[in-house]
Amino acid sequence: MPNRPDPAEAPTAAPLTNLTRSGGEMFAWSDRPGRDSPLLDHLIVELGGPGRSVLVAGPHPAGLVAALAAGGADVTWVLRSGTDAEAAARAHPTITVRSGTFGKIDLTSGYDLVVAVDGLQRLNSAEGDQLSADDLLRRLAGAVRPDGTLVLMHDNQLGAHHTVRLDPGARFRDDAAWSAATADPASRAQLTSRLAGFGLTTATTYAAFPEPSAPAVLIGGETLGDVASPLRPWLETVLAQAYTTAFRGRPVLADPRELVSRALRAGAEDTVAGGWLVIASTPGAAGLPPALPDVLAADVNGVYAVGADGPVTLSPAASSREVEGLRRVRVVRPVAGYRLEARLLELCAAADVRGLRQEITGYESWLGTGPISGPEALADLSDIAVTGDGPTVLSARWEPATALPAQIVLVRALWQFAVRLTTGGRPHPWPITASAADLAAILVGMAGRSLADEELRAAVDLQVTIDGAEFGLDRAGRQAHRLALRSVQPGSAPVDVAGYHQLAEALWRQRYQASHLLAMMEWTERIIQSRDAQLSRMDWELQLLRRGWGGRGLMLAKRAYKMVRK
Structure with missing residues (x-):
């Protein structure tokens, strides 16, 4: 056997002067930090600044901590994992790292900014006393200096991301999934009330979507719960896209987009939000921004605020703006009207063929007959609103670098709607055994046009290009996605977010189709037997x-x- 080196003779690493052990660390343990969130990074870095002392409580993305330090702030990072604390101290020598259970960390000096956007769940350590949620909130509030600010993200246990979760054994499989029972407070009102009891005044609260670890949309102010807001149609579109991106390829009980869409129409989106972001301060805080917008969103184009007058860019994306013939754009048009896809689904459920023909004909007339450029060429029916002046694009993230034929644009939009009818188990006037290609041919025929096989293939390839640019699919992933889109049948599950409910619905449709075929075979056999008897x-x-x-x-x-x- 080869000789193994003596551990005593191994070279020792340089001592970490910026690491303080407070006791109660969890050794041989690692908390997986949350995903990078440009939206949270923008808000927190804006609240930081040169000379301000910042406490980062819990595991956070290293990019956020590095951005705070790069902005000139004096950063202290508290971690319960001893391994994570050592790695953070080596990677960020200019910040102070403290490891241990949160109850033993010395917070008497106070901080100008306290950041806890990872929530309360991973502040307790298994090696120390388990503090309640109120105790953790009290310690966080007590760490805020006069004129200081607390930024806290609290997980909503009733959120859609918990309701639709389908991942057996996750809490036993991953270290980072362990947490003490810190579910309280259970609502945004309880959270702000308890912070007020600890001496903090809430300046701004947001409902975060789709998940608290990486929110893409923040809704607050008067827009939250206001069903009469002109932002409602746009919010339904952007939230559907956010949940599609977050849950694509993940096992879920049911499609979260349906749940959030119903809650949004009822003004109950605060109840199913992934979490609540609270920005609170001590009375008379001077470091808080004078006003924060009601709606903040982030996508491939950066971070932006949205009001009744449209978007305002806060932080543009640094990546390339053109990908494989597609150009990144940002179109946000909060208008009063109805979403075209929602209207078509209602007409399909009511078997109103005449109304369907009128809506599709109006959409076809709006597209025109010439080559189409701009966001209209790639907008889904869910991204289009119909107002008194006609259709308009509510939201768009891509546009073609070169103009596309109007026929391909029309076929792709109607085929995509047919796919959602088929995979979602939606009622419609045509036989339930009709495939997505058959439904697309019927819908295109309602616009007074015919559908050729090469046009359908071109529309599918265009959709694959869009999804590949949106979700970063490689060559193999695009080929698999293309095959899945081309083979959509009545028994197919959704190709983006395949929930158990949708899978059960697809299984029922398969059984219905099989039983329908068996019944047809029995009927045909009886007819043949009857005719044989008559002939005999x-x-x-x-x-x-x-x-x-x-x-x-x-x-x-x-x-x-x-x-x-003869």
């Missing part, structure tokens, strides 16, 4: 007639007639 009886009657004198005479007369004609 007619043959018997003919044979009987032929054996009699009358039948023989008729046969002789028939033969004589044929001979005379």
Whole structure:
């Protein structure tokens, strides 16, 4: 056997002067930090600044901590994992790292900014006393200096991301999934009330979507719960896209987009939000921004605020703006009207073929006949609103670098709607056994046009290009996605967010189709048997007639007639 080096003779690493152990660390343990969130990074870095002392409580993305330090802030990072604390101290020598359970960390000096956007769940350590949620909130509030600010993200246990989760054994499989029972407070009102009891004044609160670890949309102010807001149609579109991106390829009980869409129409989006972001301060805080917008969002184009007048860019994306013939754009048009896809689904459920033809014809007229450029060429039916002045694009993230034929644009939009009808188990006026291609041909025919096979293939390839640019699919992933889109049948599950409910619905449709085929086979067999019986009886009657004198005479007369004609 080869000689192994003596651990005592191994070179020791340089001592970490910026690491303080407070006790209660969890060794041989690692908390997976949350995903990078440009939206949270923008808000927190804006609240930081040169000379300000910042406490980062819990595991956070290293990019956020590095951005705070790069902005000139004096950063202190508290981690319960001893391994994570050592790695953070080595990677960020300019910040102070403290490891241990949160109850043993010395917070008497106070901080200008306290950041806890990872929540309360991972502040307790298994090696120390388990503090309650109120105790953790009290310690966080006590760490805020006069004129200081607390930024806290609290997980909503009733959120859609928990309701639809389908991942058995996750809490036993991953270290980072362990947490003490810190579910309280259970609502945004309880959270702000308890912070007020600890001496903090809430300046701004947001409902975060889709998940608290990486929110893409923040809704607050008067827009939250206001069903009459002109931002409602746009919010339904952007939230659907956010949940599609977050849950694509993940096992879920049901499609979260349906749940959030219903809650949004009822003004109850705060109840199913992924979490609540609270920005609170001590009375008379001077470091808080004078006003924060009601709606903040982030996508491939950066971070932006949205109001009734449209978007305002806060932090543009640094990546390339053109990908494989597609150009990144940002279109946000909060208008009063109805979403075209929602209207078509209602008409399909009511079997209103005349209304469907009118809506599709209006959409086809709006597209026109010439080559189409701009966001209209790639906008889904869910991204289009119909107002008193006609259709308009509510939201768009991509546009083609070169104009596309109007026929391909029309086919792609209607085919995509047909896919959602088929995979979502939506009721429609046509047979349930119709495939997505058959439904697309019917819908295109309502616009007064025909659908060729090469046009459908071109539309599918265009959709694959869009999804590949949106979700970063590689060559193999795009090929698999193309095959899945081309093979959408009544028993197919959704190709983006395949929930158990949708899978059960697809299984029911498969069984219905199989039972329908079996019934047709039995009916055909009965018809064949009935006709065979009739033919047998007619043959018997003919044979009987032929054996009699009358039948023989008729046969002789028939033969004589044929001979005379010849």
